[in-house]
C-alpha cells in the first residue's frame with residue numbers, strides 16, 4: 001500500500017508539479033481513465049512501476065529492451081485481484097534476434113528446467129504447447145511491439161516469471177508475488 005501511494009505521489013507530481021495528499025485518490029483515478037486515450041507521450045520511468053487501478057484491477061507495465069533486461073525484478077499483487085499486464089519491447093531489434101515474452105510459471109516449476117524445454121519450442125514462440133508449467137504468457141515480441149494480457153492472480157505465494165527466448169532467462173527473470 002505504501003508502495004502504491006508513492007507511485008501515485010510521483011505520478012501526481014510529474015503531471016501536476018503540485019500535490020496535496022487529499023487528492024491522491026482522485027488523481028490516481030483520473031490517471032487510470034486516461035489510459036483509454038492513446039497517450040504516446042507517457043514514457044516516464046514511473047509508469048513502468050506496478051500501479052493499482054480501480055475495481056481491483058492491477059495494471060503492470062513490464063518493459064523488455066535490446067540489452068536483454070526487464071525493468072522489473074519483482075511484481076507484487078494481491079490475492080483475488082485481476083492483473084492487466086502490458087509487456088512492451090522498448091528496443092529496436094527484431095523478434096528472431098531479441099524476442100521477448102513474459103511467462104509466469106506455476107509454483108515449484110524449476111526455472112532452468114523450464115527454460116531448456118522452452119528453448120526447443122520455437123514453433124510456439126518458445127512456450128511449450130499445453131504446458132502445465134505455465135500459468136499465463138504473452139506473445140513473443142520484437143522491438144516496438146507490445147502485448148496485453150489479463151488474468152486472475154493465482155493463490156498467494158511466490159512465482160517465477162521469465163522471458164523464455166533461448167538464453168534470456170539468465171537475465172530476464174523475476175519474482176511474481178501474490179500477497
Ligand SMILES: [Cu+2]
Nearest residue numbers: 099100163168
Ligand atoms: Cu527476451
